[in-house]
Every structure is written in C-alpha cells, then in structure tokens.
Amino acid sequence: MPNEPRPVSLRREGDGLRIEWSDGVVTFSTWRRLRSQCPCAACVEERAKPPDPFRVLSPAEVAAGPPAPVAMKPVGHYAYQITWNDGHSTGIYSLERLRQLGEETT
Amino acid sequence: MNPGMPAKLTLPGVKQVIAVASGKGGVGKSTVAANLALALHLSGKSVGLMDADIYGPSVPIMFGLGTVDPQKTPLPLEKFGIKLMSMGFLVDPNQAVIWRGPKVAQAVQSFLSQINWGTLDYLVIDLPPGTGDAQLTLSQSAPLTGAVIVTTPGEVSLIDARKGVKMFREVRVPILGIVENMSYFEDAAGNKTPIFGVGGGLKLALESNVPFLGELPIDPRVAACGDQGEPIVRRFPDSPVARAYRALAAAVAEAANTPPPAPLPEVQL
Numbered sequence: 071m072p073n074e075p076r077p078v079s080l081r082r083e084g085d086g087l088r089i090e091w092s093d094g095v096v097t098f099s100t101w102r103r104l105r106s107q108c109p110c111a112a113c114v115e116e117r118a119k120p121p122d123p124f125r126v127l128s129p130a131e132v133a134a135g136p137p138a139p140v141a142m143k144p145v146g147h148y149a150y151q152i153t154w155n156d157g158h159s160t161g162i163y164s165l166e167r168l169r170q171l172g173e174e175t176t
Numbered sequence: 177m178n179p180g181m182p183a184k185l186t187l188p189g190v191k192q193v194i195a196v197a198s199g200k201g202g203v204g205k206s207t208v209a210a211n212l213a214l215a216l217h218l219s220g221k222s223v224g225l226m227d228a229d230i231y232g233p234s235v236p237i238m239f240g241l242g243t244v245d246p247q248k249t250p251l252p253l254e255k256f257g258i259k260l261m262s263m264g265f266l267v268d269p270n271q272a273v274i275w276r277g278p279k280v281a282q283a284v285q286s287f288l289s290q291i292n293w294g295t296l297d298y299l300v301i302d303l304p305p306g307t308g309d310a311q312l313t314l315s316q317s318a319p320l321t322g323a324v325i326v327t328t329p330g331e332v333s334l335i336d337a338r339k340g341v342k343m344f345r346e347v348r349v350p351i352l353g354i355v356e357n358m359s360y361f362e363d364a365a366g367n368k369t370p371i372f373g374v375g376g377g378l379k380l381a382l383e384s385n386v387p388f389l390g391e392l393p394i395d396p397r398v399a400a401c402g403d404q405g406e407p408i409v410r411r412f413p414d415s416p417v418a419r420a421y422r423a424l425a426a427a428v429a430e431a432a433n434t435p436p437p438a439p440l441p442e443v444q445l
Contacts, residue, residue, distance in 0.1 A: 081444035144440035146316045147348035164346075165440075 076165065080150075085136070089172060097172025105137035105154055107171055108161035130156050185288050185317050189295040190224070192321040192432045194352065195314060197344070199336025201305035204357040205326045206234035207402055208392070208424075209302035212324070214409040215418075215425035217257050221297035224252060224259035226287055228314065229304040230280045231273050233264035240405020243268055252291050256410055261291050277309040284313045298432075305336075307343040315347035321432050322350035324389065328358045329376035341384045352389070352431035354381040355424055359391035362416055368393075389427040392420045 075091040082088075086100040108114075134156040141153040145162050153159040163171075187193065196209040206229070213225040227235035236242060239255045244265050252259040263283065267273055275283075293299060301318075304310050314320060323344045327337035337354070344351050356377025360368040371394060381388035395417045401408040409418045 077441060079441055079444070087443075139445060142443040142445060144442065147437050147440060148315075148346065150440070150443065165348075 074165075075169065077168070080142070082139075087139075087142075087168075087172075088175075089168060091169070096175050097169060098175045099168070099172040101137045101139060104152065104163070104171060105156075105158075107167075108158065109163060109167055110158075110160035113158075113161065128156075185285070185319070187288065187293060187299065187319060190293055190299045190319075191297050193299045193301065193319055194428065194432060195301045195303055195311075195320055195323040195349070196326060197303040197311065197323050197340050198305055198326040198333075199307065199338065199340040200327070200333050203305075203326050203328045203333055203337075204392075204398075205305065206238065206302050207398060207407070208324075208326050208355060208357055209300050210235065210238045210402070210407045211398075211409045211418075211421045212425055212428060213258050213298070213300040214256060214407050215421040216298050216300070216429065218409065218413075218422065219425055219429070221429075222295065223257075224261075224293050224296045224299040226252075226291075226299060226301045227260075227262035227264065228284050228287065228301050228310045230263045230275065230283050230310065231304065233262040234402075235260055235262035235302065236264035236269070237405065238402045238407060241265065250292075252293065256406070259293060259296065261287050280309045281313040284310050285317060288314075288318055298429075307339055311343060312347070315344070315349050319436070320349050321436055322352040324352050324428060325354050325380075325386075326357055327354060327377050327380060328372050329356055329370065330373035331376065333372075334376045334380050337380055338384075341380070341386070348437065350434075350437065351384070351386045352428060353387035354378075354384070355389045355392065357392045358394045361394045387427070387431055389431065390420060390424050392424065393417055 075093040078090045078092055080087060080089045086098055089097050138155045139152050140155055143151050145151050149162045149164045151162050196205055198205045213223050217223040225235060227233045239260060241253060241255060252261040253265060263273060325337055325340050327333045341351060354377050358372050360370045362368050378388050393416055397412060398408050398417055401411045408415060409421045412418055
C-alpha cells in the first residue's frame with residue numbers, strides 16, 4: 071500500500087476529471103464514463119442486467135442533461151464520493167477505481 | 177449528501193486515534209482495549225476509551241460503571257484517569273439495542289462528534305467484531321491513526337482476523353500491528369502451556385507484512401478483574417499479564433508514532 075499511487079490534484083477539465091497521480095501519471099475520465107461506471111450497489115446490479123431497450127429516462131435524468139458532478143468529496147483515505155446533477159450520490163469511487171477508469175494522458 | 181455517508185470529523189484535541197479491532201468476536205478485544213488504554217495512561221499519557229460496540233457494550237462493566245442520565249451527568253465519564261464513552265452508559269444493560277446499520281453509524285459518529293473528549297494523547301476505540309457499519313463509519317469519517325488487530329492463536333480466529341486486515345487495507349487505514357491474546361497459560365513456576373494453539377498472531381503478522389505487537393498470556397484474573405470493574409493492568413500491576421500489556425502499550429505507542437497519512441486533496445470542480 072505505501073507505494074501505490076495517490077492523487078496529487080484533481081480538477082474539472084472540459085467534460086471530465088483530470089487527476090495527477092503521485093507516480094507522475096496523469097489520467098482523464100469523462101463525467102459520462104464515471105457516471106456510467108458508478109460503483110454503488112444499485113448501479114452495479116443495474117449494469118449486470120441485460121440492457122432494457124425500452125428504458126424510459128426518469129424526469130430527474132431528463133432535467134439533468136449530460137452527467138456532471140455537483141460535488142466530489144474525499145472519503146477517508148481511500149475514495150471520493152461524487153454527487154451527480156441527477157441527484158445520485160451513493161457511489162464511492164475508490165482510488166484504484168478512479169485510476170482504472172481514467173485514460174492516461176499527458 | 178447520501179444519508180448513509182458520514183461527514184468527515186476532526187478531533188483537534190486528540191493526537192492519536194487508535195482502533196482496536198478483530199474480525200472475530202470473543203477474542204478479548206474489549207479486554208485488550210481497556211487494558212491497553214490503562215497501560216497507555218500508566219505510561220503518563222492522557223487517554224480516552226470509546227466503546228463503539230453499540231449492540232454489546234463492555235466498557236461499563238469493565239470499569240464498574242452503569243447507566244447515567246446524560247441530562248445531568250456530563251459525558252464522557254471518567255474512571256481511573258481514563259475518559260470513557262459507551263452505549264452502555266445510556267441504555268439499561270437489560271435492554272437490547274435493536275437497530276439497523278445506519279443508526280449504529282449515527283451513534284458511532286455522535287460519540288466522536290458530540291462528546292467533548294478534550295485534549296488527549298490517545299483515544300482508543302473498542303470496535304465491535306466484524307467488518308460492518310461501525311468499522312466503515314470510523315474508516316470514512318474519523319481521523320484514525322491506525323488499527324490494532326486482536327486475534328487468538330488458533331486458525332478459527334485467524335480466518336476472521338485476516339478479513340479485518342483486508343478491510344483496513346481496503347480503506348487505507350494503517351495497521352499498527354497484530355496482537356495475540358490468550359497465547360498461553362503460565363503457571364506459578366513459569367511454565368507456559370498453549371491452550372488455543374501456537375503462533376497464529378505472528379503468522380498473520382508475517383503474511384500480512386505488518387508488525388507483531390506481542391503475546392498476551394491467559395490468566396483467570398483477567399476475566400475476574402473485568403467482571404469486577406477494575407482491569408488487571410491496574411488491579412495487579414505486577415502480574416505477567418499486566419507486564420505484557422505495558423509492553424504492548426509501548427509497542428503500540430511506537431507504531432503510532434509515525435506521521436499519519438496525508439488527507440486526500442480536495443477536488444477543484
């Protein structure tokens with residue numbers, strides 16, 4: 071654990087999140103990708119089901135438009151919690167997951 | 177904010193927050209927490225002991241205390257120089273606390289945030305067994321210095337202690353070390369007889385690559401002292417068990433004497 075990369079800075083850049091890591095790597099993930107890969111139990115279960123071709127968007131989803139964070143707070147020493155513009159906030163993104171979801175950039 | 181997600185707490189007057197945990201129940205976690213707290217206090221430190229076992233609090237009986245009226249008696253209580261907080265001060269021992277997880281998390285959080293701990297060198301937290309709500313709440317919201325994992329020597333205890341190690345690793349709470357309780361019985365002649373197996377604590381420490389903090393012998397007086405409300409470290413300070421606890425306190429103090437992990441940076445949105 072002591073040598074695992076930790077975020078040095080996290081900031082909004084365009085339509086996504088840019089993270090600079092302690093090992094010098096910089097990753098970028100779009101908000102859309104982060105929202106679609108929400109690690110909360112309800113979203114994980116939803117993703118495990120076959121896609122519903124007739125799924126109807128909820129009024130909150132329609133009103134929210136493209137996914138964007140309203141808040142993003144550190145959780146302990148291991149994760150961040152994102153509150154989304156559609157009201158969803160139960161996803162706790164571990165550092166490992168944030169690293170996996172990001173694409174390496176310069 | 178998600179109601180299940182506790183807010184980050186700060187305890188500005190408390191230098192070190194040490195969680196005493198185990199995967200398994202019945203390994204003597206509360207006994208270790210109480211005696212460790214007293215041993216730290218006997219080394220000249222100011223110490224608090226928070227009983228985070230909401231369903232089965234043990235601190236009141238171990239310190240000879242009962243329920244109090246929180247409107248009239250300020251909390252934390254103080255006994256033998258230790259500041260104490262427990263659900264057992266608020267709920268009659270004949271009553272069961274029948275709560276779902278979120279209420280437990282709320283209670284644990286209020287013990288940290290609404291109790292005036294004042295200035296302390298160490299706040300020892302006696303966790304319930306398992307890897308559930310209390311552990312998660314503390315990991316997410318309390319400024320933990322680290323965790324001490326208690327196990328007995330046998331494999332049945334190690335299976336669950338490993339889960340405790342795994343959980344603290346997952347949430348990036350430093351593991352200060354493993355302590356093995358009930359390691360052996362020592363007779364008057366000094367002969368040591370292992371009762372519950374040999375070497376489990378050391379084995380877990382080695383495989384987890386964390387410090388082994390020591391062995392604690394079996395002594396029937398440990399349980400008797402707990403039942404009578406005066407932990408053995410204070411009641412029989414010259415006993416081998418009390419000496420082992422003082423050595424444990426020194427080892428824990430040394431392990432905790434490292435800079436805490438830096439907080440995660442805030443996000444610029």
